[in-house]
Structure formats: C-alpha cells, structure tokens
Amino acid sequence: MISNLSQKEVLILLLLEEKPPSRDFSLKNLPGESKxxxxxxxILTLFPSFVETMAPQLQVLFTKESPWLLEVHKLPVEPSTPCDELEVAALIKKALNNEPLPEGASFHWQPVDNVGGYLRAIRAQGYQMFQLTENGQPLSHYKSVFQKEAKLCFVLGGRQDISIEYEAIITSLGGRKVSLGHKAYLASSCTTYLFYRLEKWLAE
Incomplete structure (x- = not known):
C-alpha cells in the first residue's frame, strides 16, 4: 500500500459557464440551478476513491456574474457518507449558507475576483495543468509526466467546452490539451476514466 506521504495531488477543476447557485436553491430542481x-x-465519483495513490481535490468555479468557487476535499465520514446526488447537493447548500456540516465533510465556498488570476494562482502553486478536450493528445501521451509530477490539475467544462477566453489563459500557462478518446463523456464519467488510468500507471 502506498502511504499518504507519497500520494499524488490531483486537482479536478470544473469551469462552469453558469452563475453561482442561489442560497435558497431547490433540491427538487438541481439541473435548473447552476448545474x-x-x-x-x-463529487460522488471523486470521494473517497483512490485514497491509496492519489489525494483528489475538486474545485468548481461558477464563472458568470460574480464568480464563486466551491472547494471540496472530503465527504462526511461513515456512517453518514452521502449515497446519492441529492444528499451531496444538500451539503453544497449547507456550505453555501455557512451551516454546520457532518463530521469529516470539507466543503468551502469563496468569491473569486478574477478568473484569470485564479487560474494563474493554481499554476503558481506548482500544478501541471491539462485541459480535457476531444481535440487533445491521447492521455497516454503524457503518461511519464503523470508519473513524474507531484501535482496535477485537470480542467474540464460541464456540458459544454471551456470558453475560448479561459482556454487561451490555460494555454498561456503551459496547459496541455489531453483527450480521453473520440467518445463524448459527461464530467463525472471523465473523472472516473481519468482516475482509473492514472491509478494503473502510478502502480507501475
């Protein structure tokens, strides 16, 4: 078993071309409330999986109007671990309203002054940035980079591609485009496949 000290930091950054959800958003209409x-x-695909080889983090940036960032590091500890998206959405809402969360849960909201500045700050922290897109190099092309680098950041959009503006910023920061194949994936399927491949390569 790989110890926590050798875990690779893997940041998943979801850029949503949506305004932040309202504090009173309805749990009965999740698709209509800022996705x-x-x-x-x-969130359900990332935690608590892959804890032996990787330390996943999720950051979701709602870029419209006044941008806000949701950071997720952990789900609640057993036995109250959420089992479906409705329960996770309830945690998102609690965090948005600064309400107490179950033990072990780490959900944090904060405003973002400038999306470009935020992306530059990630790169300044030492993350190697990769944009998930259908037009990128095959994932296997960067296998040795994934194995070598300690901090990886994968950027993806929601149900649409990242805007040209933000794509240009990522490219200017040395971000590389990678593809999971010709098939179009939902965001949650992208990360499931991504971590599956990373886990295999890191075990070599």
Missing part, C-alpha cells in the same frame, strides 16, 4: 446536479455527481 448543481453535475457538481454533485462529480
């Missing part, structure tokens, strides 16, 4: 359903499903 909270997409975010909830993505």
């Amino acid at each position: 909270v359903d997409v975010v909830a499903r993505l």
